[in-house]
Amino acid sequence: MSETTSPSASTAPSTSSSTSSSASARDRLRAAAFRLFEEQGFEATTTGEIAAAAGVGRTTFFRAFGTKEDVVFPDHDEVLARVNARLDAALDRVTLTDVTEATGLVLGHYLAEGDLARARYRLIRQVSSLRDREAASTVRYQRVFRDALRGWTGEEAGSDLRAELLAGAVVAGHNHILRAWLRSEETGPEVDARARRDFAAAMATVASGLVAGPADGAGGGTGGGTGGGAGDGSTVVVLRSGQDPAALLPALRQALGLE
Amino acid sequence: MSETTSPSASTAPSTSSSTSSSASARDRLRAAAFRLFEEQGFEATTTGEIAAAAGVGRTTFFRAFGTKEDVVFPDHDEVLARVNARLDAALDRVTLTDVTEATGLVLGHYLAEGDLARARYRLIRQVSSLRDREAASTVRYQRVFRDALRGWTGEEAGSDLRAELLAGAVVAGHNHILRAWLRSEETGPEVDARARRDFAAAMATVASGLVAGPADGAGGGTGGGTGGGAGDGSTVVVLRSGQDPAALLPALRQALGLE
DNA sequence: CAGGAGTACGGTACTCCGTACCAAGGAAAG
DNA sequence: CTTTCCTTGGTACGGAGTACCGTACTCCTG
Numbered sequence: 001m002s003e004t005t006s007p008s009a010s011t012a013p014s015t016s017s018s019t020s021s022s023a024s025a026r027d028r029l030r031a032a033a034f035r036l037f038e039e040q041g042f043e044a045t046t047t048g049e050i051a052a053a054a055g056v057g058r059t060t061f062f063r064a065f066g067t068k069e070d071v072v073f074p075d076h077d078e079v080l081a082r083v084n085a086r087l088d089a090a091l092d093r094v095t096l097t098d099v100t101e102a103t104g105l106v107l108g109h110y111l112a113e114g115d116l117a118r119a120r121y122r123l124i125r126q127v128s129s130l131r132d133r134e135a136a137s138t139v140r141y142q143r144v145f146r147d148a149l150r151g152w153t154g155e156e157a158g159s160d161l162r163a164e165l166l167a168g169a170v171v172a173g174h175n176h177i178l179r180a181w182l183r184s185e186e187t188g189p190e191v192d193a194r195a196r197r198d199f200a201a202a203m204a205t206v207a208s209g210l211v212a213g214p215a216d217g218a219g220g221g222t223g224g225g226t227g228g229g230a231g232d233g234s235t236v237v238v239l240r241s242g243q244d245p246a247a248l249l250p251a252l253r254q255a256l257g258l259e
Numbered sequence: 260m261s262e263t264t265s266p267s268a269s270t271a272p273s274t275s276s277s278t279s280s281s282a283s284a285r286d287r288l289r290a291a292a293f294r295l296f297e298e299q300g301f302e303a304t305t306t307g308e309i310a311a312a313a314g315v316g317r318t319t320f321f322r323a324f325g326t327k328e329d330v331v332f333p334d335h336d337e338v339l340a341r342v343n344a345r346l347d348a349a350l351d352r353v354t355l356t357d358v359t360e361a362t363g364l365v366l367g368h369y370l371a372e373g374d375l376a377r378a379r380y381r382l383i384r385q386v387s388s389l390r391d392r393e394a395a396s397t398v399r400y401q402r403v404f405r406d407a408l409r410g411w412t413g414e415e416a417g418s419d420l421r422a423e424l425l426a427g428a429v430v431a432g433h434n435h436i437l438r439a440w441l442r443s444e445e446t447g448p449e450v451d452a453r454a455r456r457d458f459a460a461a462m463a464t465v466a467s468g469l470v471a472g473p474a475d476g477a478g479g480g481t482g483g484g485t486g487g488g489a490g491d492g493s494t495v496v497v498l499r500s501g502q503d504p505a506a507l508l509p510a511l512r513q514a515l516g517l518e
Numbered sequence: 519c520a521g522g523a524g525t526a527c528g529g530t531a532c533t534c535c536g537t538a539c540c541a542a543g544g545a546a547a548g
Numbered sequence: 549c550t551t552t553c554c555t556t557g558g559t560a561c562g563g564a565g566t567a568c569c570g571t572a573c574t575c576c577t578g
Contacts (some may be wrong), residue, residue, distance in 0.1 A: 025556095046534065057557040062536065065460050131398075132391035139394045142431070159460055161435055168431020172401070176423040202420055209468030284527095305563060316528040327564065 026064040028054040033071045034119065042072075042127045069133055072120060076137050079109050083144060093151035094165060100203040102148075103174045106141065110178055111192045121182040130233055142171045166206065173202035285323040287313040292330045297378065301331075301386045329394055331379060335396050338368050342403060350486045352410035355425060359462040361407075365400065365457055368453045369437055380441040399428045425465065432461035 034061040036045040047068055051061040063246050086102040087094050108242035110117045124130040145167035146160060153162040291312035295304040306327055310320040324330050343360040369376045381390040404426035405419060413419040440454040451472050 033457075047536090048534085059557055059559095060555090063556085068535070128395075129388075129391075131386075132395040133400045135394035136387075136391040158439070161432065161464065162528090164431050164435040165428050165461070165465060168427045172423050172427025173420065176420055180417070202424070205420065206424060249416070266543085306565085307563085318528055318530095319526085321565065325565090 019100065025054065026055050026058060029056065029064050030071055032118075037123055037141065038119065042123060042130065054171055056083040069129060072123060072130055073133060073137065079106055080140065080144070087144070087148045089251045095152050096149065096207055098106060098143050099149060099167070099170055100207070103141075103145070103170055103203070104196075104199060107174060107195065110181070111195065114187065118182055123235055128138070138175065141168045141189060145170055171204065173206055174199065262398065279436060284313065284315050284319060288315065288320055288323050289330055289333065291379065293375075296331075296382055301382060326389060331382060331389055332392060332396065334368065338365055339399065339403070342400070346403070346407045353407040354411050355466055357407065357427055358404050358408055358426070359466070361460070362400075362404070362429055363455075363458060366433060366437060366454065369440070369452065373446070377441055397434065403428045405427055428465045429462065430466055435457065436461055
C-alpha cells in the first residue's frame with residue numbers, strides 16, 4: 001500500500017490539508033474502482049479508467065495503491081494490527097480465549113462493513129487472483145494465532161502442532177461463520193447478532209475439542225457430547241467437572257466395560 | 260493449463276509423435292524455468308528467456324502453461340484428482356480415516372518429489388504471488404475435505420461447522436508436518452519415514468479432539484491425551500469401546516459422580 | 519496424385535499492469 | 549524575494565498475457 005504519503009502526512013499537522021486531499025484521492029479512487037468493478041468486472045476495468053473516474057492521473061492511482069488488487073483489500077494490515085494489539089494485551093500469556101476474541105475482532109470488522117463486505121465477497125469470488133489473495137490473508141491470521149498460542153499449549157516454534165491445529169480450527173470456524181453471513185440474503189442487526197452467536201458457538205466447539213462422529217452419535221449430558229466413529233470403537237467423553245482425569249480413569253474404564 | 264492440445268493429441272493415435280513432442284516441450288520449458296528461477300529468481304526471469312532456454316518460442320510457452328505461475332504448480336489438479344478418487348473409493352460414506360488417508364496421498368506426493376519439492380518451497384517463499392497461489396490450493400483441499408466429511412458428521416451443506424472444523428484441522432496438521440519436512444536440512448528415507456509417523460500422530464490428535472491446554476495439563480495414557488483448557492474445565496478422554504454410547508450414559512454419569 | 523482439414527509452431531502486434539523518471543505547480547521556510 | 553519540499557500528471561518502457569496470421573506438416577478423401 002501507500003507507505004510514502006500517509007505516515008508523513010499524518011505526522012505533519014501543518015499538512016493536514018494535504019492529508020485530507022491525499023485520503024480524499026484514495027477514497028475517491030476506491031469508490032470509483034468498486035463502482036466500475038461492479039459494473040464491468042475486475043479484469044475489464046483498467047487502472048486508467050479508475051483514475052479518470054476519480055479525476056486523478058494513473059500515476060496517482062499507483063501512489064495510492066501498490067497494485068490493482070490492493071484496491072480490493074484495503075484493511076487487511078489494519079485489522080491484523082488490531083488483532084496483534086489484542087493479543088499483546090493478554091495479561092500473562094495468550095490463551096485460546098484471547099485468540100477467539102481477537103478473531104471476533106476480524107468478524108466484527110466485516111459486520112461493520114456490511115454491504116461493502118458483501119460486494120467485495122461477490123467480486124473476489126469471480127477473480128482467481130483475488131481469491132488467491134484472500135486465501136493468503138487467511139494463512140497470515142492462522143500463523144499469527146499459532147505463534148500466539150504456543151505459550152498456552154506449552155510448545156515452541158518448530159514443535160507446535162497443537163497450536164497449529166487450534167489455530168487452523170479457529171480460522172476455519174471463523175471463515176465458516178463469515179461465509180454464511182456474507183452469503184445471507186438477509187441483512188440487519190439480528191443477522192449480525194446471529195453471526196456473533198454462531199461464532200461464539202463455533203469457538204466453543206473448538207475449545208471443547210472437535211468431537212466428531214456420525215449423526216447417530218448420541219449427544220449426551222457430558223457437555224460436548226459423546227460419539228463413536230462408525231465402527232471404530234471410540235468413545236469420546238468430554239468432562240466439565242474439574243475432576244482429576246487420572247483419578248477417574250478406573251471408574252470410566254469400568255463403566256465402559258474395559259476392565 | 261493447456262486445454263487445447265492434450266485432449267486431441269491423446270485421442271489421435273496417429274499423432275502420438277506430436278504428443279510426445281508436446282510433452283517434451285512442456286518438460287523442457289519446466290526444466291529451463293526451474294533452473295533460471297533458481298539462478299536469478301522468479302520475477303527476474305522472463306517468459307521469453309525460459310522459452311529461449313528451452314529452444315521454443317514464447318507463444319509455445321503460453322501454449323504449455325496458462326500463466327508464468329502455472330510453471331511452478333504443475334501437479335495440483337492431478338493430486339487433487341487422486342484425492343478425490345480416494346474419497347470416492349470410500350465404502351459407504353467418507354470417514355475421517357478416509358480423509359486422513361487422502362491427505363496422506365498429498366504428503367506422499369511431496370515426499371516422492373523430494374528435492375524438487377524443496378526447491379519449489381524455497382521459490383514460493385520468495386514471491387508473494389506464488390505464496391498466494393499456494394494458500395489458495397490449501398483452501399481447495401480444505402473445501403474438498405469439508406464436503407466429504409459431511410456424511411460422517413451428519414451435516415448438510417450450509418450447516419456443516421463440524422466438517423469445516425475437522426477439515427481445517429486436518430489441513431493445518433498436514434501443512435505443519437509438510438513444512439517441517441520441507442525445511443529439514445536432512446534428507447533420506449528415515450526423514451521421510453519420520454514425516455509419515457508425525458503425520459499419523461497429528462491425524463490421531465485431530466481424531467481424538469483438539470486437546471488443548473497449558474503445559475501443565477496432564478498428558479495421560481489415554482491415547483489422545485487429556486488436558487484441561489485453562490479454566491474452562493474441559494477434559495477430553497478417549498477410550499476405545501464398541502458399545503452404544505447412549506447405553507453407556509448412565510454408567511458414565513455414575514462413574515463421574517454426576518448421579 | 520491434388521486438395522482440404524486439422525494441428526503445431528513461431529513471430530508480430532497489441533493491451534494492460536507496474537516501474538521509473540521528469541517537469542510543472544503550489545506551498546512552506548528562510 | 550529565493551530556495552526547498554511536496555504533490556501531481558504525463559511519458560516511456562519492460563514484461564505478462566492475448567489475439568492473430570502465416571508456415572509447415574500430417575492425414576484423409578475424392
